[in-house]
Amino acid sequence: MSIKKGKKFPYGIHVKDMKDLCRDKPIEQVPASDLVYISMSLHIGAPSVPIVNVGDKVKKGQLIAKENGPVSANVYSSVNGEVVSIEDINNGLGLRQKYVIIKNDKTDGELLFDQMTEFSPSALVERIRLAGIVGLGGAGFPTAVKLTPKNPLEFLIINGAECEPYLNCDFRLMIERTDDIYKGIKYTAKALGINKIVIGIEANKPEAIKAFEKYDDIDVVILKKQYPMGSEKHLIYCTTGRKVPTGKMPFDVGCCVHNVKTMIACYEAIELNKPFTEVYMTVSGKGVNNQKNIKTLIGTPYQDILDFCGGLNGLAVKFVAGGPMMGKALLNLNHYTRKTASGLLALTAEETNATQPSNCINCAVCAKNCPMRLMPMYIESYALSGNFEMAEKYGAMNCIECGSCAFNCPAKRSLVQSISFAKAKIKEMKQNGR
Amino acid sequence: MADRLLKFSSSPHVKSPKTTRQIMIHVCIALMPAVIMGIVLFGGMAALILSLSLVSAVASEFVYLLICKKSFRQIAREFDFTSCVTGLLVGMSIGVNYPWYAPIFGSVFAIIVVKMIFGGTGKNLVNPAVTGRIFIFMSFQAMVGAWVIPNINSITGGQINSGATILGGLLDAKNPTFPTLSNWDLLLGTGLAGCIGETCKLALILGGIYLAVLGIINIGYPVIYVAVTGLFTVALNGFNFGYFLPAILSGGLMLGAIFMATDYTTTPNTTLGNIIYFVMLGLITAGLRQATHMEVVSFAILFMNLFVPLIDKFVLPNPFGYKKIKKAKGAK
Known part of the structure; x- marks a missing residue:
């Protein structure tokens, strides 16, 4: 056991964290909805393939969609009931995705996996893959893939930074379910064959740091409050001092980063034999009446979650799935809890501070804030003029889309939008070229 | 309610309150001590020159944008005070013995030729105020001659009244x-x-x-x-x-x-x-x-x-x- 202070990475920004809105509220369970809408694209990679038909009776914890290829994940029913429809729906992100819609019959009981008899690394990875666990830090990369690295690793880094403003669910889990997280971490470390475990927690969560002090085999690193501390590359740098080279992955420097929520899911899958059907979220923002930390089932409509939190007070102008810095705005409230859900924010006009963009004044504030040390203004202007080769030359593909540039831009330019557009175009160009 | 379209944009969804307009207002405020001292030292003519250069800078930006078929309301909404800074700087960088129309020429040149023609705020190649000053200097210096001595005498009693500096x-x-x-x-x-x-x-x-x-x-x-x-x-x-x-x-x-x-x-x-x-x-x-x-x-x-x-x-x-x-x- 050791507690040490983490490094500071150059640049980055300080965002008003707004965590006080629901920092002290324990996690509450949202009652199951009448209808749950389970997407087949709850993760990065190929969409899952539904294996149930309309009219089938399903139990909670029953496999309803199988993984499709190596980078994919199983999907389980989150309620007991009947499949009423399998159709393509336009969701709140503006994407058309295949959904399995299940009518909840409100009966008890659920299906569980068999108790594990041997805890070998391969058996643990197999269980995590079977349970359909994906990285819950936001990207949704299937965890089992991350647990089978090509080269031996040295560090298991647990991400408890939660650097996004507003969000508190990781913090609440760290103090309410410390032991479960610890067990999950131990199983994950075993699966990877690593004995150096580091948990990085931002300094604004002293209770969580205290909670993890008691374990002998975990190093707690107190991270400086700096955005984007939760970014994989920056977390690795701040906890171990290693820099992930441009275009490489964390396992290239012998590190593996997992979120605390993923650890809870792993614990539940391995020890409690539960498939992955429950997620933890923060419902916050000044547009919602009661800000809460909640536990909810995958597929719960966001409208039901908002009703559980006392409804809206009419001030909200913008709804965000995820954190305010990297989350996705919702086109409408026809959106349903996904595996990677971490927050639902109802932001007021005062909070969003949205204004029309004006001319770039070349102040270089974006370049001074970029944690990846890029030149966002050049990438943007090349992206807008369609010169994607130059955008790539200025490092567009290194962008982690953390939003530090656009947050402080005095001209309010949509830098992240232009850069992610450039990234998509560059990927397209490369695919066509090869 | 569920089907109502909401505000939609790319992340980040919270932004700092700092805007270009605010920055420029702060620059104007930062110029105030020097402006006040200029008026104290050189009297009413200084005030006249400063206000003429300020007003003509702002007016020329408005006129240019009106010619570009922007509505007055839109111009007023997007006005970011950069021309105020330029106008003040042009006025501040000339002496009080310049003819009253010199600052107007300088400001209009700075705003129209140096800034607006290149695309407005943030698109200019060179600093408008500096170029405006040089424009005035080149055009009127021969006409004016030496700099003017301020109203307040020096602490040590000496005076420099010949030569530029x-x-x-x-x-x-x-x-x-x-x-x-x-x-x-x-x-x-x-x-x-x-x-x-x-x-x-x-x-x-x-x-x-x-x-x-x-x-x-x-x-x-x-x-x-x-x-x-x-x-x-x-x-x-x-x-x-x-x-x-x-x-x-x-x-x-x-x-x-x-x-x-x-x-x-x-x-x-x-x-x-x-x-x-x-x-x-x-x-x-x-x-x-x-x-x-x-x-x-x-x-x-x-x-x-x-x-x-x-x-x-x-x-x-x-x-x-x-x-x-x-x-x-x-x-x-």
């Missing part, structure tokens, strides 16, 4: 005339002939500190400029450190260093680029002063402005994790 006499290699003014006079602008906004250095420094405290400018850059100018002047005059304070406290150096050279649009975008830019500015200013015995800050800034795209092209930061790749390649 105190430095002109000091740097004359053949027969250097040492000033009768003390460095305190230079700092406060008392008894010192010169432009409306340039004489009281203390007011300009106060404005600079205000901007630095708000984080709008990096105080290090003007300090580099001023220090390099002073030290290079000292070096050119046989390491006589008596030249240091007169060199940094006279002429338009303070106004140029704090308010003109630090203009966002016409400075490089990287820290290293900025250091190169300000060191070069200092060297050029000191060198040209020595050679011409004239006030050259605005010419130096104009000259270096044109180098900024070049500096920006070659000075780029290494992305996070970039160096490691190079090492790995070398190891192989």
Whole structure:
């Protein structure tokens, strides 16, 4: 056991964290909805393939969609009931995705996996893959893939930074379910064959740091409050001092980063034999009446979650799935809890501070804030003029889309939008070229 | 409710309240001490010149945008106070004995030709205020002659009433005339002939500190400029450190260093680029002063402005994790 202070990475920004809105509220369970809408694209990679038909009776914890290829994940029913429809729906992100819609019959009981008899690394990875666990830090990369690295690793880094403003669910889990997280971490470390475990927690969560002090085999690193501390590359740098080279992955420097929520899911899958059907979220923002930390089932409509939190007070102008810095705005409230859900924010006009963009004044504030040390203004202007080769030359593909540039831009330019557009175009160009 | 369309945009969904307009208002506020001191030192004519240059700068921006078929309401909504800063700076950088129409010419030239034709705020190649000043200087200097002495007498009793700047006499290699003014006079602008906004250095420094405290400018850059100018002047005059304070406290150096050279649009975008830019500015200013015995800050800034795209092209930061790749390649 050791507690040490983490490094500071150059640049980055300080965002008003707004965590006080629901920092002290324990996690509450949202009652199951009448209808749950389970997407087949709850993760990065190929969409899952539904294996149930309309009219089938399903139990909670029953496999309803199988993984499709190596980078994919199983999907389980989150309620007991009947499949009423399998159709393509336009969701709140503006994407058309295949959904399995299940009518909840409100009966008890659920299906569980068999108790594990041997805890070998391969058996643990197999269980995590079977349970359909994906990285819950936001990207949704299937965890089992991350647990089978090509080269031996040295560090298991647990991400408890939660650097996004507003969000508190990781913090609440760290103090309410410390032991479960610890067990999950131990199983994950075993699966990877690593004995150096580091948990990085931002300094604004002293209770969580205290909670993890008691374990002998975990190093707690107190991270400086700096955005984007939760970014994989920056977390690795701040906890171990290693820099992930441009275009490489964390396992290239012998590190593996997992979120605390993923650890809870792993614990539940391995020890409690539960498939992955429950997620933890923060419902916050000044547009919602009661800000809460909640536990909810995958597929719960966001409208039901908002009703559980006392409804809206009419001030909200913008709804965000995820954190305010990297989350996705919702086109409408026809959106349903996904595996990677971490927050639902109802932001007021005062909070969003949205204004029309004006001319770039070349102040270089974006370049001074970029944690990846890029030149966002050049990438943007090349992206807008369609010169994607130059955008790539200025490092567009290194962008982690953390939003530090656009947050402080005095001209309010949509830098992240232009850069992610450039990234998509560059990927397209490369695919066509090869 | 569920089907109602909501506000939709790319992340981030929270933004800092800082806007271009706010920054420019802060710059205007930072200019106020110097403006007030200018009016105190040079009287009503200074107030007239400042208001004429300010009004004509703003008016020319509005007229240009109206010609571009923008509605008046839209122009007013998007007005970002950059032309106020330009107008004030143009007014501040001329003397009170200029004809009343000189600041109008300067402001209109600065806004229309230097800024708006290139695409408005943030698109100009060179600093509008500097170019406006040079435009006036070129057009009217012969007509005007010497600078005007302020109303307030110097603390030490001396007066400089010939030549453009105190430095002109000091740097004359053949027969250097040492000033009768003390460095305190230079700092406060008392008894010192010169432009409306340039004489009281203390007011300009106060404005600079205000901007630095708000984080709008990096105080290090003007300090580099001023220090390099002073030290290079000292070096050119046989390491006589008596030249240091007169060199940094006279002429338009303070106004140029704090308010003109630090203009966002016409400075490089990287820290290293900025250091190169300000060191070069200092060297050029000191060198040209020595050679011409004239006030050259605005010419130096104009000259270096044109180098900024070049500096920006070659000075780029290494992305996070970039160096490691190079090492790995070398190891192989």
